[in-house]
Amino acid sequence: MKHEPLLLLGTAIVWSVLAVVYALAPGLGMPGYARVWGAGAIVFLILAAVLVGAARRRT
């Protein structure tokens, strides 16, 4: 489980950037998108942390 946390971390970064863009970009006016993608980023961060924790327990 070396690469899987990185894949999830990459996902969380993309989703975080999107959430920030939706929250701050003028003219978009879609706060719901910021909420959902931001919450999604947190979910994938947690899952990445779960994998890192599982890998540490294995070693």
Add this chain to the structure above:
Amino acid sequence: MALARSGAVSFLSDTPYRILTLHGTTAFFYWLYSAQAALLIILAVGETRAGIALRTSAWIGAILIVAGFVLSELSAFEGTPLLYDANPELGIDDPHVVAGMAGGYLLLAAGLVGISISGIATTLIGARASTEGFSALGFGLFALAGFLIVSAIAAVNAFLPNLLWALGYASFPKDATTEWHILFHNLHYLPLMATVLVWYALARSLTGARSITGASFSKIVFASYLVFVPPTSLYHMFLEPNLPDSVRVAGSLLSLFVSVPTLIAFLIIVTSLEVHARANGATGLFGWLRRLPWANPVMANMGVAMLTMLIGLVFAFVLIQEKLAPLLSDTVFVPGYFHFFAVGTITQTFLAAMMVALPAISGRPLWRPNVLSIMPWIVLVGLLLFGAGGIVAGFLGVPRRVMDIDYDGAAPALWHTFMALLGAGGVLFAAGLSVSLYGVARSLVPSRRPTPTTAEQGAAWAMTGATSAPAWTGPIAIVTLIVAMYGATIIAFELMQALPVAASGSGASGH
């Protein structure tokens, strides 16, 4: 519904809209998501060879989904028909039905979280037990479970304000349409991720063929679903009249990436099958396809599912273009094309998985495999008629969700011809699908005498590894798809320019 749209049967008052609401609620929400939740657990258990982890969480999730189903269906059956998006604007005079449908969907969301947590824990058991960690499928299921949780969050974002308003605890949710689009985007693509995971598992189960690109690349492809899907969501907003032009351009460009993960996964699976077939003596450009176990209904369902996905993609790319979306989104083009995905691709894939899993669980052999192996082809013919009728009728301007399209005799006669085609196709694919569903449901009855399942009727290929022979079918399919997409787009533009119509976004509906 297809017969009603074709004019073959007629209903009184709001009955067709009630049927449409029940149809969308049942099929799009409860069938597709109950099936995904079930397959998440089944595939995770099959992959890890262990039992279900956090079983209580899975049971609570299942009970919540059943409770949500009952609440949503009763509300749709008794109250004002809101259609499956439970639009509060349609229920402004009947808030209790908004509360019922939103409450049902929130219970479904909570249930999906419960089952996803169990799925995550189950896949982790397998990863911990193996020296190599996650298998490709195990990681794909882990990611799918995460995506299910995000979709549940999107459902809370969409439906909780509606529920609070309907119960008198909040003001009217004026952004309900926008919030629905976020959820809708997730709901669209999550089943496609589940579909390719099932294909990945079934290809191995039926033939023993493993991915030629290796587990690491497969994991990247599965993760790419998570990366690609959110940025491509803007095209759902094309009907919003106040959307800035810059956002329309960005949305149009990003929408082109939406099928990238599905097509890469398709390419890997088809090429892996071809390479292994050729290693086992298959010859000719497409001769290897004859080596696949088509007599097995699992293979027939999966093969037709792949075919309908390619057909559906051609027209999906027509619809999501910024210039065409406002012209086509409120026409019968939309149901014409999306049944290729909802029925042909996703439902048949899920049925294929259940044809393997349920007989294995119950010990009862699959009901009449020879009959069930024919049904996907009947469904395909039905979908081609339904799709041709709906897509052409949509190009000609036949509105979506309007039962009487006669307009006091002013409607073009051609409208009725294509809608009759849609009706005939709908009856045909519904009949074929019903037989398949019956066959799967029969497997739920436990047998006292365990017998071999259809999963064992696969291709007897020796797994000799890769061959140096080229495998062209996958790339040819992708090139054909791209050419067809360009062709359909050109035809769509020509047809739409020839029509004496002007369109502007209403913002009131989405596809």
